[in-house]
Amino acid sequence: MDLTDLPGAVEASQRRRPPRRGRTVLVLTVALAVAVLGAVLAWSTLGPVVARLTASDDYDGTGTGTVDVRIVQGDTGRAIGERLQEADVVKSAAAFVRAAAEEPRSSGIQPGTYRLRHQMSAASAVALLLDPGSRQTTRLTVPEGLTVAQVLDVVSKQTPIPREELEAALQDPALGLPPAANGQAEGFLFPSTYEVEPDSTGLEVLQKMVQQSTAVLAQLQVPPERVREVVIRASLVEKEARSPEDMARVATVLENRLARGMRLELDSTVNYASGGEKITTTQEQRDSDSPYNTYKITGLPAGPIANPGEAALRAVLQPEPGPWLFFVTVNPDTGETRFTDSYDEHLRNVEEFRRWLRAQES
Numbered sequence: 001m002d003l004t005d006l007p008g009a010v011e012a013s014q015r016r017r018p019p020r021r022g023r024t025v026l027v028l029t030v031a032l033a034v035a036v037l038g039a040v041l042a043w044s045t046l047g048p049v050v051a052r053l054t055a056s057d058d059y060d061g062t063g064t065g066t067v068d069v070r071i072v073q074g075d076t077g078r079a080i081g082e083r084l085q086e087a088d089v090v091k092s093a094a095a096f097v098r099a100a101a102e103e104p105r106s107s108g109i110q111p112g113t114y115r116l117r118h119q120m121s122a123a124s125a126v127a128l129l130l131d132p133g134s135r136q137t138t139r140l141t142v143p144e145g146l147t148v149a150q151v152l153d154v155v156s157k158q159t160p161i162p163r164e165e166l167e168a169a170l171q172d173p174a175l176g177l178p179p180a181a182n183g184q185a186e187g188f189l190f191p192s193t194y195e196v197e198p199d200s201t202g203l204e205v206l207q208k209m210v211q212q213s214t215a216v217l218a219q220l221q222v223p224p225e226r227v228r229e230v231v232i233r234a235s236l237v238e239k240e241a242r243s244p245e246d247m248a249r250v251a252t253v254l255e256n257r258l259a260r261g262m263r264l265e266l267d268s269t270v271n272y273a274s275g276g277e278k279i280t281t282t283q284e285q286r287d288s289d290s291p292y293n294t295y296k297i298t299g300l301p302a303g304p305i306a307n308p309g310e311a312a313l314r315a316v317l318q319p320e321p322g323p324w325l326f327f328v329t330v331n332p333d334t335g336e337t338r339f340t341d342s343y344d345e346h347l348r349n350v351e352e353f354r355r356w357l358r359a360q361e362s
Contacts, residue, residue, distance in 0.1 A: 058095035062124045063117030068136060070197065071129070073111040077101075080109065084125055088118050095122040105130055112137035113197050137195050142209070144191040144309035145238040147272070151189050151307060155205060158196075165202035172203055176210050180227035187231040187304025188213045216310055220317060232300050233316040234308035239268035240327075242335035247315035249339050253324050256341075262325070264294035272305040279332060280357070328353050 069087050071080055077100045081093030090096045099122035100106040109129045113136040116128050128134045140158050142151055148170070156163040169175060170185050181188050189206065190213035196205055222230050233254055241247040257264055270281045273290035286295040291302035324339040326346035330353045338349045 057092040058099075058122050059091045059119045060121055061119075063089070063120030065118045066115055067118055068113050068115055068198070070113045071109065071111050075111070077106070080129075081122075084116070087116075089116045089120055090122045090125050091119070092122075096125060099123045099126045103127075103130070110135070112195055113199075136198050138198075140194045140196050140205070142189070142191045142194070142307075144312070145306045146191065147306055148186050148189060151209075155202075159200070159205070160198075161196075161200070161202045161205060166206065169201070169203040169206050174203060174207070176207055176214075178210075178214055178224075178227060180224065180231070182228070182303070184303060185210070187235050187307055189307045190216060191307055191309045213307075216313065220310075220313055222313075222317070228303075229300065230313065230316050231308065232304050234312040235304035235306045236264070236266060236268065236301075237315050238308040238312040239272075239306050240266060241312070241315075242329050242332070242337050244311050246327075246335075246337050247312055248318065248320035249322065249324060249337075250327060251315040251319035252322050253327050253339065255319055256323070256325050258299065260325075261298060263296075263298055264300075266294045269294040269301045269305055272301075279329075331356055 067087050067089060069083055069089060071083070075083070077097050078093060081090065081096030081100075084090045084096055085093045100109075103123075103126050106126055106129075109126075114129055114134045115136055116125060116134065120128070138159050140155060142154055146154065152163055152166045155161060155166055175185065177183065177185060177188055185206070189209040192209075192212055194205065194208050217227055217230075233251065236254060237247050237250045241250045254264060267279070267281045269292045270285050270288070270290075271277060273288060273292035274281070274285045276285060286293065289296065291297060292305065294301055322339070323341040325341045326343065326349075327337055327339045328346065328349045329335065329337045330349055333356075340346050340349065
């Protein structure tokens with residue numbers, strides 16, 4: 001029997017049908033709200049991470065303003081990058097490391113103080129570090145054979161450091177003179193080329209020279225008990241030899257005369273005592289009672305008379321074997337120096353030197 005034929009059945013069937021359209025809309029609305037809420041929550045967590053991953057870690061352009069950054073001996077590329085990042089020269093150390101890796105010359109970046117700019121691209125920073133014009137470091141060159149007073153003159157002329165500051169540094173115990181110096185810097189301010197930073201003090205500059213002197217003496221394996229003697233002899237060789245080739249022979253003459261108890265009779269020591277600078281000395285100067293006057297004293301002078309270089313030190317440690325007792329530079333213009341063990345021959349050589357002197361006066 002088909003109940004749908006009955007009016008009551010039809011009516012009951014119609015009442016049991018669900019309102020499908022309204023329920024679907026409700027479900028979709030709830031689902032959409034859940035999705036939106038999930039997306040918001042996800043972005044609040046992942047958004048900063050994505051931003052960091054997609055943002056550049058490098059500045060653009062060549063930067064603005066100026067800033068000085070000091071690169072220290074031994075700094076790695078990462079260390080340099082961190083210094084630059086700290087000074088806001090580059091945006092990140094990582095960007096600098098990448099830029100340096102792409103520039104083959106970056107391995108040649110030298111220690112020193114560089115004038116750079118704020119917020120530069122890493123590549124621009126690398127380029128400036130390789131530009132000699134960016135270096136604010138002063139190259140100080142101290143020649144061999146200068147006295148302490150002359151060294152101070154050179155430093156004060158080549159750097160902004162006042163001479164008065166340098167003189168005060170000589171009296172500072174922190175200078176670091178070795179025991180062999182007897183508290184005097186003469187002979188222990190090593191001649192070389194030094195890097196002087198813009199903020200270097202007089203004490204720091206002179207400390208470098210003393211440290212270099214100590215390092216070279218150690219490298220040459222000079223025993224502590226011989227340091228003073230070797231430095232004194234080397235200072236004499238430095239002042240008397242007219243060429244590096246003559247140094248070992250001059251050292252031999254000193255050794256031979258000292259071994260025989262002969263006075264050294266060096267004009268260089270007399271000039272040091274009197275403050276003279278000529279290649280000859282007067283009888284009055286040679287009659288002085290100075291402990292540096294080797295015309296009157298037997299043995300070495302009281303101390304070094306200059307700051308010797310490595311070649312002079314080596315000459316003292318490795319003198320050229322020979323019988324020579326006398327030497328004289330017969331032509332200061334050419335540096336020609338003659339060595340002999342004959343006093344008569346020496347007198348003839350001295351006469352030739354005097355002829356050179358007379359030629360200069362005419």
